Amino acid sequence: MGAWTEGRREDPVPCREADNGLFEITTRDGRARLGRLHTAHGILETPALLPVINPNIKTIEPREMWDRYGISALITNSYIIWKHEGLKDAAIAEGVHKLLDYPGVVMTDSGTFQAYIYGDVEVGVEQIVEFQRSIGVDIATMLDVFSRPDMTEAQVAKCVQETIERAPASIAASGTTMLNGPIQGGLFKHLRTESAQGMSQFDFAIHPIGGIVPVMERHLYKDYAKIMLASLPHLPPNRPVHMFGCGHPMLFPMSIALGADLFDSAAYALFARDGRLLTPWGTQKIETLTEWPERMPCVSACTPAEVRGLNKKEKTALLARYNLEVTLSELDRCKQAIRDGTIWRLAERRSHQHPALREAFLWISTSPHNKKLNLQFLEDLVLDDRDAARDLDQNAGKWEHAWNWIVESQESPRKGGEPWGGEDTHVRPHINAAKKALKQHWKPQNRGGKGADEVLIAYGTSGPWRERLSDLMPRLEHHCPGLEVMIHTPIGLLPYSLEDLNPFTHIDGPQWLWRRRPNLAAMREELDTLGMGERRIILVDLLGDGIQSRALNALHEAGVLEGIKDTDASAQPLEKEQREEARIRLQRRHVADKMVLLLNMNYDDVQKLLADSTFVVNRLGRVKNAMLSNGTHIVSPRLTDGGLSLTTGGAVEIHALRKSPMPLSFEREEGGSHLLKGPAWVVVNDDAEPFVRQGRNVFHGFILACDSWISPGDTCLIVNEKGELLGHGIAQGTLADMQHFQKGVAVKTRGGINL
Ligand code: GUN
Numbered sequence: 001m002g003a004w005t006e007g008r009r010e011d012p013v014p015c016r017e018a019d020n021g022l023f024e025i026t027t028r029d030g031r032a033r034l035g036r037l038h039t040a041h042g043i044l045e046t047p048a049l050l051p052v053i054n055p056n057i058k059t060i061e062p063r064e065m066w067d068r069y070g071i072s073a074l075i076t077n078s079y080i081i082w083k084h085e086g087l088k089d090a091a092i093a094e095g096v097h098k099l100l101d102y103p104g105v106v107m108t109d110s111g112t113f114q115a116y117i118y119g120d121v122e123v124g125v126e127q128i129v130e131f132q133r134s135i136g137v138d139i140a141t142m143l144d145v146f147s148r149p150d151m152t153e154a155q156v157a158k159c160v161q162e163t164i165e166r167a168p169a170s171i172a173a174s175g176t177t178m179l180n181g182p183i184q185g186g187l188f189k190h191l192r193t194e195s196a197q198g199m200s201q202f203d204f205a206i207h208p209i210g211g212i213v214p215v216m217e218r219h220l221y222k223d224y225a226k227i228m229l230a231s232l233p234h235l236p237p238n239r240p241v242h243m244f245g246c247g248h249p250m251l252f253p254m255s256i257a258l259g260a261d262l263f264d265s266a267a268y269a270l271f272a273r274d275g276r277l278l279t280p281w282g283t284q285k286i287e288t289l290t291e292w293p294e295r296m297p298c299v300s301a302c303t304p305a306e307v308r309g310l311n312k313k314e315k316t317a318l319l320a321r322y323n324l325e326v327t328l329s330e331l332d333r334c335k336q337a338i339r340d341g342t343i344w345r346l347a348e349r350r351s352h353q354h355p356a357l358r359e360a361f362l363w364i365s366t367s368p369h370n371k372k373l374n375l376q377f378l379e380d381l382v383l384d385d386r387d388a389a390r391d392l393d394q395n396a397g398k399w400e401h402a403w404n405w406i407v408e409s410q411e412s413p414r415k416g417g418e419p420w421g422g423e424d425t426h427v428r429p430h431i432n433a434a435k436k437a438l439k440q441h442w443k444p445q446n447r448g449g450k451g452a453d454e455v456l457i458a459y460g461t462s463g464p465w466r467e468r469l470s471d472l473m474p475r476l477e478h479h480c481p482g483l484e485v486m487i488h489t490p491i492g493l494l495p496y497s498l499e500d501l502n503p504f505t506h507i508d509g510p511q512w513l514w515r516r517r518p519n520l521a522a523m524r525e526e527l528d529t530l531g532m533g534e535r536r537i538i539l540v541d542l543l544g545d546g547i548q549s550r551a552l553n554a555l556h557e558a559g560v561l562e563g564i565k566d567t568d569a570s571a572q573p574l575e576k577e578q579r580e581e582a583r584i585r586l587q588r589r590h591v592a593d594k595m596v597l598l599l600n601m602n603y604d605d606v607q608k609l610l611a612d613s614t615f616v617v618n619r620l621g622r623v624k625n626a627m628l629s630n631g632t633h634i635v636s637p638r639l640t641d642g643g644l645s646l647t648t649g650g651a652v653e654i655h656a657l658r659k660s661p662m663p664l665s666f667e668r669e670e671g672g673s674h675l676l677k678g679p680a681w682v683v684v685n686d687d688a689e690p691f692v693r694q695g696r697n698v699f700h701g702f703i704l705a706c707d708s709w710i711s712p713g714d715t716c717l718i719v720n721e722k723g724e725l726l727g728h729g730i731a732q733g734t735l736a737d738m739q740h741f742q743k744g745v746a747v748k749t750r751g752g753i754n755l
Pocket of ligand 1: 109110111112113141142144146147182209210211212213244245
C-alpha cells in the first residue's frame with residue numbers, strides 16, 4: 001500500500017513536430033470518438049481522464065499514475081504553483097514535468113476555479129498564460145470567467161463576454177503552447193451557444209466546458225446534458241472537448257456519447273478522503289459495505305472491513321487507488337463501446353442507475369424534437385419539461401438542431417443485432433437516422449394495376465422474411481403489380497424490397513414483440529409519411545404454415561384479386577416463365593430501392609440504369625451482384641448489414657449521372673434540398689489525386705470541398721477540382737469534420753480510377 005516501486009513504463013515518444021497540437025479521430029460511434037491528440041510528451045489517446053494533482057498534496061504520486069496506471073495525461077493548477085514560492089521557483093528552474101516527476105502530458109488550469117471559490121485571484125490574464133508557458137506545460141488554460149448556475153442572464157452574459165475579450169491576449173501569450181479556451185454561459189442556452197461560437201474564432205487547441213462543477217454537485221444532470229448540447233454543435237470538431245471538473249464515472253457514457261473527449265478528476269482523491277467509493281452507478285460509503293461494489297486490483301486481497309481498520313492516511317491512499325481504478329475501467333468500457341458501435345446503448349443502460357441521469361437521458365432522447373414519434377410516454381415528458389422554470393428550457397422546441405447534430409453523425413446501416421431495450425429503442429439516434437432516411441428516400445412504385453390502392457402488411461414473426469415469402473412474392477408481383485408489401489417490425493414498417501436492412505431486420509427481443517397486433521392508427525401515420533396514406537391496409541399474419549393462402553384469401557376478400565377468373569386462379573402455380581420474370585422484377589426493385597436509399601439516387605436514374613440489368617444470386621436466391629446490360633458489375637448487396645457495396649464500375653456509372661453542380665466549399669444545404677442528388681462528392685487537391693487513383697485513403701487536410709449530405713459510413717465519390725472521378729470510398733466523418741480536421745483518414749478508399 002506504500003509508494004509504487006515496481007515496473008517502470010517507458011517515457012513517451014514526442015509526436016512529429018508538424019503534428020504538435022493536432023487532434024485526429026481513429027474510430028467513431030455517432031458523436032462519440034476515439035481520438036489522438038499529438039503533443040511533445042506523447043500522443044494522448046482519447047477519451048481520457050486527467051487525474052487532478054494538487055502539487056501540495058499528492059494522494060497518488062504522478063510517477064505511479066504513469067508507471068502503474070498507464071495514465072498519459074494529468075492536470076494540475078498553475079495558480080497554486082505560481083502562488084507558492086518554493087513550487088514556483090522549482091517549476092521555473094526545472095519545468096513542470098520535473099517538478100511533478102511525470103513524463104506524460106501535463107495540462108494546467110489557470111486559477112479561474114479559485115476565483116470562483118474565493119472571489120478573486122491576484123494574477124493577470126496574460127501573466128498566468130505566460131507563466132504556464134514558461135514552466136513548459138503541454139496544455140495551458142486561459143483565465144476565463146466562471147459562470148455560476150445561480151447567476152442572472154445579465155451576469156452570465158458578462159462572464160461570456162469577458163472571457164471572449166480575454167481570448168486574443170491569452171492566445172498571444174501562449175505562443176506555441178496549446179491553450180484551453182473554456183466555454184461559459186451558465187444555464188442559458190443562447191449564451192452557451194454564443195460562447196462556443198465566440199471562442200471558436202480563436203486558435204484554441206481544446207475547448208473545456210466550464211462552469212459545470214456546481215451543476216454536477218447538485219446532480220443537475222439534465223442541465224449538464226443541455227449545456228453540452230447548447231455548446232458542442234457550435235465548436236470546431238477538430239478540437240477536443242474537455243468536461244471541466246467532471247470525473248465521476250457515472251457521467252462518462254452519456255458525456256462521451258454526446259461528444260466529450262477529456263475529463264478531469266479530483267473526485268478520486270476527494271471522495272477517498274471522505275471514505276466514499278466511486279462506481280459507475282453512483283457513490284457508496286465504505287462504512288456501509290461488507291463486499292466491494294467492484295473488486296478492483298488494489299483491494300483484491302482485502303475486505304472493506306480491513307480497509308476501515310487502516311489509519312486515515314493509508315485508508316485514503318487505498319480508496320483513492322480504488323476510485324481511480326474504477327474510473328479508468330469505466331472509461332475502458334466506454335472506449336470498447338465506441339469500437340463496438342454501442343456507446344449509446346451503454347449510456348442508455350447506465351441511465352437507469354441514477355434518477356437524475358435517467359431524467360437527463362430521457363430529456364435528450366425525447367425532448368420536443370421527438371414529439372412526432374407519437375409515443376404517449378414521450379408526450380408526458382414533454383409537458384413536464386415545459387413547466388421547468390430553468391432558462392435552458394426557455395428554448396424548449398429549439399433543440400431540434402442539437403438532436404439532428406447527433407442523428408446526422410450516426411452510421412446506418414450497421415452490423416450486428418439490435419437488442420430491444422423497451423421504449424428507449426425507438427429513440428436511439430441511429431434508429432432515428434435509419435427511419436429518417438427511409439422516410440426521406442423511399443417511395444412506393446405507384447405502377448398502377450391491381451393492388452395500387454392497397455398495402456399488404458405482413459406481421460407476426462421476426463426475420464428472415466425472404467424465405468417465408470419466397471413463393472408468395474412472385475405471385476403478388478404477377479397478379480397485383482400495384483400492391484406494396486411492408487413488414488411490420490418493432491421499430492416501424494419496412495418495405496419488403498429492403499427486407500434485410502439493419503437495424504429493422506436485426507431486432508433481438510422476446511417473441512411477443514413480434515406477436516403484438518399492429519396498431520392501426522400508428523401504422524396509418526407511418527404510411528402517411530411513406531407516401532401511402534390513402535392506401536387500404538390488408539394485414540397478414542406470418543406465423544405458421546399457409547402464409548400464401550392466408551395472404552391470397554385476404555386479397556380476395558378485399559376484392560384486390562377480383563376479376564381473376566376463378567378464386568383459385570391466383571393459387572395455381574405460376575408458369576415458369578412468369579415466375580422468372582416476376583423474380584427478376586423483384587430483384588431489380590430490391591437493388592433499385594437500396595440505391596435510392598443508400599446512394600441518395602433518384603428513381604428515374606436508377607430505373608434507367610437498371611433497365612436491362614441482370615443479377616447473380618446465391619443458392620438461397622439472394623442477390624449477390626447487380627450487373628448492367630453491358631456486363632458491368634455495379635453494386636453488391638451486403639449480407640452483414642443489408643447495405644450496398646459500390647464497385648469501381650458502378651462509381652463510374654453513377655458519377656456520370658450527376659446533374660447538380662459540383663461542391664465548391666463546405667456549405668450546408670438545409671431543408672432536404674440534397675435529396676436524390678446521388679452520393680456525396682469529396683473534392684481533393686492535386687497532391688492527393690495520384691494516391692487516390694492508386695486506391696489509397698483520403699486524408700484530412702487534402703479536401704477542398706464536399707457535398708453537405710456526407711455522413712459517416714456513407715459511400716462517397718472522390719473527385720478532383722475538375723470534377724473528374726478519382727475513386728470511391730466510405731466517408732469517415734461529417735461535413736464539419738471534412739472542413740476542419742487536418743489529420744486522420746477522411747475517406748477509406750474502396751477503389752481508385754487509375755488512368
Ligand atoms: N475547473 C472547473 N470548472 C472550471 C472552469 O469553468 N474554468 C476553469 N478554468 N477551470 C475550471
